[in-house]
Amino acid sequence: MSTAGTARVEAVVDLDAIRHNVRHLAGLAAGAATMAVVKADGYGHGAVDVARAALDAGATWLGVCTVEEAGELRDAGITAPVLSWLHVPDEDLAPAVGRQVDLGVASRRDLAAAVTAAHATGRPARVHLKIDTGLSRNGCPPADWGDLLDAVADHPGEVEPVAVWTHLAHADAPAHPTIDRQAARFDEAHAAASARLDRPLLAHLANSAATLTRPDLHRDLVRPGIAVYGLDPTDDGVAPALRPAMTFRSRVALLKTVAAGEGVSYGHIWTTPTDRTLALVPAGYADGVPRLLGAAGRLEVAIGGVRRPVVGRVCMDQVMVDLGPAGEPHGVAEGDEVVLFGPDDGGPTAAEWAGLLGTIHYEIVTGVGGRPRVRRSLTGAAGQLTA
Ligand SMILES: *Cc1c(COP(=O)(O)O)cnc(C)c1O
Numbered sequence: 001m002s003t004a005g006t007a008r009v010e011a012v013v014d015l016d017a018i019r020h021n022v023r024h025l026a027g028l029a030a031g032a033a034t035m036a037v038v039k040a041d042g043y044g045h046g047a048v049d050v051a052r053a054a055l056d057a058g059a060t061w062l063g064v065c066t067v068e069e070a071g072e073l074r075d076a077g078i079t080a081p082v083l084s085w086l087h088v089p090d091e092d093l094a095p096a097v098g099r100q101v102d103l104g105v106a107s108r109r110d111l112a113a114a115v116t117a118a119h120a121t122g123r124p125a126r127v128h129l130k131i132d133t134g135l136s137r138n139g140c141p142p143a144d145w146g147d148l149l150d151a152v153a154d155h156p157g158e159v160e161p162v163a164v165w166t167h168l169a170h171a172d173a174p175a176h177p178t179i180d181r182q183a184a185r186f187d188e189a190h191a192a193a194s195a196r197l198d199r200p201l202l203a204h205l206a207n208s209a210a211t212l213t214r215p216d217l218h219r220d221l222v223r224p225g226i227a228v229y230g231l232d233p234t235d236d237g238v239a240p241a242l243r244p245a246m247t248f249r250s251r252v253a254l255l256k257t258v259a260a261g262e263g264v265s266y267g268h269i270w271t272t273p274t275d276r277t278l279a280l281v282p283a284g285y286a287d288g289v290p291r292l293l294g295a296a297g298r299l300e301v302a303i304g305g306v307r308r309p310v311v312g313r314v315c316m317d318q319v320m321v322d323l324g325p326a327g328e329p330h331g332v333a334e335g336d337e338v339v340l341f342g343p344d345d346g347g348p349t350a351a352e353w354a355g356l357l358g359t360i361h362y363e364i365v366t367g368v369g370g371r372p373r374v375r376r377s378l379t380g381a382a383g384q385l386t387a
Helices: 015-028 039-043 047-056 067-075 094-098 108-121 142-153 177-197 208-213 292-296 350-357 361-366 381-386
Strands: 009-014 033-037 061-064 082-084 101-105 125-130 159-165 202-206 246-251 254-258 276-281 300-303 306-311 319-325 337-341 375-379
Touching (some): 009 015, 015 047, 015 375, 033 047, 039 067, 047 061, 067 082, 067 094, 094 101, 108 125, 108 159, 159 177, 276 306, 300 319, 337 350
Parallel strands (some): 033 061
Antiparallel strands (some): 246 337, 276 319
């Protein structure tokens, strides 16, 4: 395969896969609207490009964590509804309200910040009231819910309540008993809010896992994140139709022969058993290859479709790959493409890295570095226009 012009390290994002995944999710939740979650720079895939592809494929909302992330979408000219859900005390929310970004509100303090922003901009703040139904993270504790609703009711012109929402603790285990308990608390909070505020309010609580496995929880709006990127949020293979969108790749920078009995890379945790051909791949932990993967000793890359073991420590900028006994044909040339992880086609995947590390693939894809170390390029129909 020709790799001329390929970057040293590159995250290639397949926007057709994003569109496919969003169409699939929106189809599963056909009775609900779909909010594509593009926080953390689109889980490392590029928030603006993913957002455009998702909207193109049937999502009608976008979800982010911070008002800065919302601002990036608005700066790019994206006008779709955006919800931003986590803010710190004294954060200036006026720019967000001025740009029609909806705000998550879970306390009187959050509400006060939204009211301040409404005064500053002269337009009501659209708020999604978050009830803590059992995740015990952000969200209003049920005991304070009535008080928060009173506070909202006290600011009729300044805040416009749009939704009641919550987040699940065990959605990745679809039969977990806490899910029904959270749903029951949620319905109670939603009913109380609708009655106290005397208006219809959207209901939303389904992340990717619940979108895929719990149609009873789709309500008015689903909020898939990881599934948009083609990664299965459960361990059960519930989402065979999803297509992983990111290929993280590098190139062979150097081939060399290392004599038998030599230590390789920092700390010499691996020693050549015989004279070996090694390939240097210029991607390391500064690019998003976790250093602990080297210690696990089971990291593999794919070169020309063949899996090869990484040997020795992962360094900041590079890893070494064992191509076998020196003198034996290996079919690898300097400049060849090296797939670090990619689609589930027999090569290594983000889920495989997560398994080696005892973490989740969410952390792997969001850990992929940005410019200037890692180039992000796009494939798929719109991608060719913007790459
Ligand atoms: C991140 C996030 C989501 C998306 O979760 P996934 O598991 O990636 O689908 C949905 N809702 C909230 C509040 C989140 O923080």
